[in-house]
Amino acid sequence: MTITLPIEGQVLTCPSILVDRQIDKDRLSLDAGYTAITDGTVMQCGLFITFEGPEGSGKSTQARRLYERLQAAGYPVILTREPGGTRIGEWIRRILLDLRHTEMAPTTEILLFSAARSQLVSELIRPYLATGGIVVCDRYADSTLAYQGYGLGRDLNELRAITEVATGGLKPDITFYLNIDVEVGLQRKRASRERSEGASGQVAEWNRLDARDLAYHQRVARGFAELIKQEPERWHALDAAQSVDELAEQIWQVVSPRLVGITPIVAR
Numbered sequence: 001m002t003i004t005l006p007i008e009g010q011v012l013t014c015p016s017i018l019v020d021r022q023i024d025k026d027r028l029s030l031d032a033g034y035t036a037i038t039d040g041t042v043m044q045c046g047l048f049i050t051f052e053g054p055e056g057s058g059k060s061t062q063a064r065r066l067y068e069r070l071q072a073a074g075y076p077v078i079l080t081r082e083p084g085g086t087r088i089g090e091w092i093r094r095i096l097l098d099l100r101h102t103e104m105a106p107t108t109e110i111l112l113f114s115a116a117r118s119q120l121v122s123e124l125i126r127p128y129l130a131t132g133g134i135v136v137c138d139r140y141a142d143s144t145l146a147y148q149g150y151g152l153g154r155d156l157n158e159l160r161a162i163t164e165v166a167t168g169g170l171k172p173d174i175t176f177y178l179n180i181d182v183e184v185g186l187q188r189k190r191a192s193r194e195r196s197e198g199a200s201g202q203v204a205e206w207n208r209l210d211a212r213d214l215a216y217h218q219r220v221a222r223g224f225a226e227l228i229k230q231e232p233e234r235w236h237a238l239d240a241a242q243s244v245d246e247l248a249e250q251i252w253q254v255v256s257p258r259l260v261g262i263t264p265i266v267a268r
């Protein structure tokens with residue numbers, strides 16, 4: 001389905017229309033070219049899905065499973081991650097996660113996460129959503145609120161303002177939270193590092209942020225719980241202790257009804 005919408009003298013072509021909801025006109029930026037206002041209604045193309053959770057929650061596995069299922073069903077979909085996802089973002093990721101960078105100031109950390117995000121949104125996410133595609137992203141701006149806000153104790157309003165600049169106000173349509181006990185998750189991540197060290201001699205990623213203390217990770221988890229309470233319609237919190245298949249199925253049950261306006265590339 002192709003729908004053409006007139007917006008402020010321009011014409012925006014959307015391959016599909018997925019969401020329309022009432023919003024505050026003044027808070028919307030039109031620079032992305034994928035949202036259009038008609039009488040206070042936002043028409044949004046594509047579907048933006050993010051995964052969040054503590055370390056070792058298995059969210060990267062689930063993000064990939066969802067991506068593969070959507071792709072197999074013929075939907076236009078990309079899988080990306082934060083920090084990273086672009087050439088510039090992957091460089092920034094190395095700086096952020098490097099265990100040697102113990103001197104990194106909290107503001108530097110926030111700005112680097114935000115710089116990587118800004119690049120990802122403008123280079124990949126917005127253009128892909130504008131074509132009516134689905135973006136699956138492993139972590140996004142909620143991680144900054146949880147990790148740098150609740151974890152490091154930085155001002156949440158300040159972080160929201162920085163995030164607004166970095167993303168131009170782009171928010172996910174659906175966010176999955178894979179809930180796992182913080183200690184169990186960290187243990188899982190450590191164990192997978194040891195397994196891969198033993199098997200191949202390669203060190204799995206145990207990064208500068210994983211290495212923060214347990215109390216930090218617990219504050220992060222409480223932060224996520226708070227964020228979920230604030231926007232229950234966007235978040236879907238799932239129990240990450242279930243099997244990979246069970247979780248993948250629950251995620252599919254949430255996503256599949258939202259695919260209505262998205263046109264598969266391949267007819268099956």
Ligand code: TYD
Pocket residue numbers: 054055056060082083097113139140141143144145147148205207209210
């Ligand atoms: P990664 O190895 O990708 O961990 P995970 O698999 O848990 O996502 O490392 C990313 C780390 O960066 C992770 O500890 C969460 C942290 N992070 C922040 O602190 N702030 C952010 O804004 C983002 C996106 C990630």
